[in-house]
Amino acid sequence: MYAALLRGINVGGAKKVPMAELRSLMEGLGLSGVRTYLQSGNAVFGSEHGDEESLAAELAQAIEKHFGFTVGVLVRDHAYLKAVRExxxxxxxxxxxxxxxxxxxxxxxxxxxxxxxxxxxxxxxxxxxxxxxxxxxxxxxxxxxxxxxxxxxxxxxxxxxxxxxxxxxxxxxxxxxxx
The missing domain is CATH 3.30.70 (Alpha-Beta Plaits)
Known part of the structure; x- marks a missing residue:
């Protein structure tokens, strides 16, 4: 499983990304088990294709096309997130x-x-x-x-x-x- 971390969305009224729309967008990219956390740009998903960088680029491109603005996207896998926590x-x-x-x-x-x-x-x-x-x-x-x-x-x-x-x-x- 991966986490997508979107930078600077839903803050101060700028770059609005409704979480339901984000989930649908991600599912449309073939990502599985998509769940969001809070309204500040956190999503968890599974994928059978790509790596962190390619998944982040694909998601950033889809967000720009769908919402009309650029968002920085980082994708990190469970092992990395666990290492950060520990x-x-x-x-x-x-x-x-x-x-x-x-x-x-x-x-x-x-x-x-x-x-x-x-x-x-x-x-x-x-x-x-x-x-x-x-x-x-x-x-x-x-x-x-x-x-x-x-x-x-x-x-x-x-x-x-x-x-x-x-x-x-x-x-x-x-x-x-x-x-």
Whole structure:
């Protein structure tokens, strides 16, 4: 099973993608067992063809054709989602979901990309890098996080697609793809 992570839909009235329409669109592509989670662009599905990259490209193209706008799409399989959950460097079980986030990247990133971010200046907020993921601890939540704002600068994300999920969603998508 796979999870599709759509970037920046249904936020602030822009790029509206009704989940029922997304499910129908994905089923029309021959994807099986399509289920969505929340309204923020999370879908779980099975596929007998393609890999993460080709499935993401196919879905992004279908969304643009159907809805008339471009959306960044990442597709990740269950094993990867499980590794992200298990690899969390922060004590996830001890934190509120709003305090912990994962930003998924379309490709590998290294520490050099974020070297200009003065981490001590943002304490107690912290981030750590993993395999195509950035873990963010923001004790006051993402909406108030100065570190999240610094990490989302276009110059830091140049050339990659990035989309964030709170820890509840990270856990739920891993569980849904494992079912």
């Amino acid at each position: 690899g969390c460097p922060f004590p996830a079980a001890e934190l509120e979901a709003k305090q912990l986030h994962a930003t998924y990247f379309s490709g590998p990133v290294d520490a050099e990309r974020f070297a200009s971010v003065d981490q001590p200046a943002f304490l107690p907020e912290e981030f750590r890098l993993g395999d195509r993921v950035l873990y963010l601890y923001a004790p006051d939540g993402l909406g108030r996080s100065k570190l999240a704002e610094a990490l989302s600068k276009p110059r830091l994300l140049k050339g990659i697609t990035a989309t964030s999920r709170n820890w509840n969603t990270v856990v739920k998508l891993e569980e849904m793809t494992g079912a």
